Amino acid sequence: MRTSPAAVGNRPRSAPVPLPPGRSEARAAFKDSAGAILGFVPLGLAFGALAAQSGLEWWWAGLSAALAFGGSFEFLLIGLVTAAVPLAAIALSTFMVNVRHVFYALSFPLQRITGRLGKTYAAFALCDEAYALATANQARSWTSRRILWLQLYLHLCWTASAITGALLGSLIPNSVAGLDFALTAMFTVLALDAIRDMRGDLPTPALALISAAAARLLFPAQMLPAAFTLFTATLLARHYFTTKRPRHA
Structure with a gap:
């Protein structure tokens, strides 16, 4: 459907023509x-x-x-x-x-x-x-x-x-x-x-660095998969202890 010239002229200039999604x-x-x-x-x-x-x-x-x-x-x-x-x-x-x-x-x-x-x-x-x-x-x-x-x-x-x-x-x-x-x-x-x-979640990059350093020392030949495994394990452990922390009334 085409827009008539009159309709275009009456459109406020401050409203930009939206692009297709x-x-x-x-x-x-x-x-x-x-x-x-x-x-x-x-x-x-x-x-x-x-x-x-x-x-x-x-x-x-x-x-x-x-x-x-x-x-x-x-x-x-x-x-x-x-x-x-x-x-x-x-x-x-x-x-x-x-x-x-x-x-x-x-x-x-x-x-x-x-x-x-x-x-x-x-x-x-x-x-x-x-x-x-x-x-x-x-x-x-x-x-x-x-x-x-x-x-x-x-x-x-x-x-x-x-x-x-x-x-x-x-x-x-x-x-x-x-x-x-x-x-x-x-x-x-x-x-x-x-x-x-991250905004306040700085321990995450710290855990990543620690995991990489540990993998480099313990598993130098397989550093990348070892670092990912250690990092995932530390994240899961942090999540577990954070969610299981007792709530005080």
């Missing part, structure tokens, strides 16, 4: 993911260049980025593929590197995603950056569309960067100053934002 949420999700995308681009280019320099075809980098979407594991996968490692060893390596996603599922807002297809894609496209953004304090009011748009932008950015890096692999230097620190810097910013959102 899907369109506005897509724009909001793009703004939410902009910082993570800036971290994805150099890493995706580096991944694509590494794949090309390892003798793999350019499409292999794009296919891996689109279907595996494993981030750090994809770098490891290049070495496994070029070394012709057995599939069983690749499967075990995949599980060990990505086992952290099991813990992500405990607090990722999958219950806010509508539709079976949406839930399936949200689970598939769950990465560290999407988890950090979707579980932040300001994301509690995000709708299903906004979360899915966020994950789609990250997925497309990683895939496009990997393909670009593979096609231009010969033009990208083997070592670029600061490239290896791009993702670390992005996670540092996300961690600081998360700490600011």
